[in-house]
Amino acid sequence: MSRQQIAAGNWKMNLNLIDAEKLTREVVDMRSDEYRGEAITILGVPFPFLGNVARLVKDTPGVYIAAQNMHQATSGAYTGEVSADMLVSLGVTHVILGHSERRAYFGEDEALLAQKVDQALAHGLKVIYCLGEQLEDRDAGHTLDVVKKQLAGGLFHLGAEAWANITVAYEPVWAIGTGRTASPEQAQEVHDFLRNEIKSAYQGAIAEACPILYGGSVKPSNAESLFAQPDIDGGLVGGASLKSRDFTEILKAL
Ligand code: PGA
Numbered sequence: 001m002s003r004q005q006i007a008a009g010n011w012k013m014n015l016n017l018i019d020a021e022k023l024t025r026e027v028v029d030m031r032s033d034e035y036r037g038e039a040i041t042i043l044g045v046p047f048p049f050l051g052n053v054a055r056l057v058k059d060t061p062g063v064y065i066a067a068q069n070m071h072q073a074t075s076g077a078y079t080g081e082v083s084a085d086m087l088v089s090l091g092v093t094h095v096i097l098g099h100s101e102r103r104a105y106f107g108e109d110e111a112l113l114a115q116k117v118d119q120a121l122a123h124g125l126k127v128i129y130c131l132g133e134q135l136e137d138r139d140a141g142h143t144l145d146v147v148k149k150q151l152a153g154g155l156f157h158l159g160a161e162a163w164a165n166i167t168v169a170y171e172p173v174w175a176i177g178t179g180r181t182a183s184p185e186q187a188q189e190v191h192d193f194l195r196n197e198i199k200s201a202y203q204g205a206i207a208e209a210c211p212i213l214y215g216g217s218v219k220p221s222n223a224e225s226l227f228a229q230p231d232i233d234g235g236l237v238g239g240a241s242l243k244s245r246d247f248t249e250i251l252k253a254l
Contacts, residue, residue, distance in 0.1 A: 007235060008128060010103070015024075034248060044068050047082055055203055066096050068083055068095075084119050093126060095127060095128070098129050109120055114153065126166075129155060130168075130171050132171040138172065147190060151197055155168075156201050169212075170191060175215075181219075211233040212232065212233055218235040240253050
């Protein structure tokens with residue numbers, strides 16, 4: 001079964017408009033000049049730049065735009081928040097939900113994330129749903145229990161048909177922004193576990209088709225060994241996605 005392979009960047013709260021447009025142009029140019037494969041590129045862009053970046057990529061096949069968050073309500077008195085409909089109107093196709101920084105600093109839990117997932121899907125956005133254990137969980141031998149709860153709590157209320165629009169990203173918190181990467185074997189163990197959980201809750205075909213990305217200090221030097229694992233279908237890349245050369249090398253490792 002060949003699953004969609006994905007190089008997704010998460011710019012987080014970095015760059016200004018000028019830098020964001022420059023980086024986008026570089027990513028697009030390198031993709032057209034150097035990459036002929038089937039993998040897709042997704043750029044996880046800060047809210048203020050989404051419209052500009054979406055315009056820059058709209059004629060480039062295989063490049064999509066993600067927001068890094070959105071609100072769970074359709075519209076209304078939520079000062080400072082951003083709705084799914086607003087994102088769609090800008091040409092955004094994907095939304096990253098449940099990133100560990102959202103969970104840790106903004107108190108997002110599975111009950112809230114399940115609502116955000118529903119709202120995103122109802123507006124035709126594809127979801128990149130993040131999960132991952134803290135270092136204490138891993139040291140205590142609880143990794144699989146933690147990711148199982150995060151996976152089920154955010155996604156297992158969905159009907160089978162919704163899964164065509166779901167990508168899961170396994171991001172061990174201790175590997176995010178630390179330079180410390182999970183070994184390919186550690187990551188593969190969790191990816192295999194997650195796929196089996198999806199298989200038990202739904203059907204084999206849904207689990208086989210769902211891309212599961214690895215995130216946490218992915219860089220050109222480790223991308224190939226991570227992506228060589230049978231259940232790792234690409235990366236969600238933070239720091240290295242801010243450098244067009246590094247991000248392109250990661251794409252080419254798929
Ligand atoms: P990193 O971030 O690649 O800088 O570790 C990954 C992420 O948070 O998605």
